Structure formats: structure tokens, C-alpha cells
Amino acid sequence: xxxxxxxxxxxxxxxxxxxxxxxxxxxxxxxxxxxxxxxxxxxxxxxxxxxxxxxxxxxxxxxxxxxxxxxxxxxxxxxxxxxxxxxxxxxxxxxxxxxxxxxxxxxxxxxxxxxxxxxxxxxxxxxxxxxxxxxxxxxxxxxxxxxxxxxxxxxxxxxxxxxxxxxxxxxxxxxxxxxxxxxxxxxxxxxxxxxxxxxxxxxxxxxxxxxxxxxxxxxxxxxxxxxxxxxxxxxxxxxxxx
Numbered sequence: 001x002x003x004x005x006x007x008x009x010x011x012x013x014x015x016x017x018x019x020x021x022x023x024x025x026x027x028x029x030x031x032x033x034x035x036x037x038x039x040x041x042x043x044x045x046x047x048x049x050x051x052x053x054x055x056x057x058x059x060x061x062x063x064x065x066x067x068x069x070x071x072x073x074x075x076x077x078x079x080x081x082x083x084x085x086x087x088x089x090x091x092x093x094x095x096x097x098x099x100x101x102x103x104x105x106x107x108x109x110x111x112x113x114x115x116x117x118x119x120x121x122x123x124x125x126x127x128x129x130x131x132x133x134x135x136x137x138x139x140x141x142x143x144x145x146x147x148x149x150x151x152x153x154x155x156x157x158x159x160x161x162x163x164x165x166x167x168x169x170x171x172x173x174x175x176x177x178x179x180x181x182x183x184x185x186x187x188x189x190x191x192x193x194x195x196x197x198x199x200x201x202x203x204x205x206x207x208x209x210x211x212x213x214x215x216x217x218x219x220x221x222x223x224x225x226x227x228x229x230x231x232x233x234x235x236x237x238x239x240x241x242x
Contacts, residue, residue: 005031008197018201020066020091028067028094034188035198037181037232042132042163043069045230047077049239050128053159054078058127061150062087063118064134068098070161071111074128079108087113088121119146123153132163132237136206147221154242160223163230163237167208177234184233214238 005027008015018024024031032039054060054074062071065087075085087102089095095115102111118134119142129150135143150160168174182195190198209217215226215238223240230237 002029003027005034006194007031008194008201009191011193012197015197015200018198018205020089020094022093025067025091025093025097032066034190035185036133037184037235038230038237042230042237043073045237046070046130046132046161047073049159049161050074050077053128053157054081054083055127055155055157056081056083057125058083058155058158059123059125060085060128060130061121061123061126062130062132063121064131064137065089065098065113066091066094066132068102068111068113070130070132071113072102072105072107074130075105075107075109075111081109083109083127085109085111086121087111088116088118089113090115090117123150126150126154127158129154129158129160131160133165135162136164136208140207140209144217144221147217151222151242156242158242160218160240160242161237162214162218162240163235164214165206165208165234166211166214166236167234169210169212174234181233181235208234211236 003026007023007027060074060083065071066089068087071085071087087098092115095113099113102113118138168177185195218226218240223242225241227239228236229239
């Protein structure tokens, strides 16, 4: 039974910057389901995409794999193909828990979990790279180089699945989307205090871009097409095709 996310339920004297430590790992499945609209659909569709784009004996990279939801979706979807799935996360707490989770399943394609920064991961023979709400936590100065490295490591026809919280280019439009997202969280049982303190915790850690900024960066990295296949409020998922 998953633990209930109440990390921000009580008033805090000082709201610390958000980090993926043991306390977050303990409640992460509940947190992500109640905080990210369409999360289950995104995870399911990553598996559906894998069915068509993952090729025999290629590598699939899940950068910022957290507890392995996307990796597991790919592993189950590629039962008829032999491929290598590599989950990467910088959080030791996430990696330790993720290893235990994936080992609990008898998977057609095994998943290797390693602790590493996405910027330090070597991408080779890739048919699919997944960054599911990961790029937004990487320093903006590192993003273009990371995407260029991913592009170089993908095989022709390979794809990058990039899911992100984005910002709207106008202040009024951005506030509208933020308000809708906060109401989504309230409807899922978060209090006004929890919404406010979580926002403060993420303010300096999760730095979002507009869709236009993502698209420009991906095209400059070399991708031939950028397809927005999912959007709800200020959350989106893109497929960039090599």
C-alpha cells in the first residue's frame, strides 16, 4: 500500500528547497499521481511508443527514472524484442528503492538502474531516450548540451520522449494555467497550505521553459520533428524524432 503524501501538511518555519531524498521517495507514487495531470496516460503511452520505435538489440535510456515507472512500461511493451533498458537517476534514495522495485518483477527485458547525473550518462545505440519530468530539474546552462548528446547517441529513427511542466509565454496565461493546476491538486486532497509550501519548495529548483523554447532547443540539437502529443494545463509530453 502506497504511503500518503503529507510532507507539506504542517506549517514549516522555513521551506527548504525540494530534493528527492528518502522522505520524498517514501511518498513519491502518491505525490506524482495527485500532482501531475495525465501521469498514468503518459506512462502508458511511453510503452505504446516503445512498441513501434524500440529496435532489436538497441538501448533504451530512462534519464531521471525515479522509481522506474517509464522503464517498466517499456519493458512490458517490448516483450517480443530484445533490448537493454537503462534507468538513470542522480538520487541515491531513488536508485536504491527503484532497484528493489524492478527486481520484484519477472521482466521480458531486464532493467539496469544506475546512480548518475543525466549529463554524465553515455548514450550509444539508442532507439529511445526518456526524460519524464527530468529536464526541468537540470541547470538551464546544461540543457542544450545534454539534448545534443542524446541526439548523437540515438540511432536514425530513434526518439526522445520529453515530458515537462512548461510555462506559458504571457504572464496572464501562465497564471491561468498555474491556477488550474493548483485546483487540480486541491481536488486531489491537498490543502491550501500544502499547495503553497510545495510551490515555495520548488521555486528555485524546478526551472521551466515555454514550449517554444523546448522546440527551438530540440531542433537546434538536430531533431527533425518535435510532436506535442499530450498537454493538460501546464504539463506536456513531446516526442522528438531523429
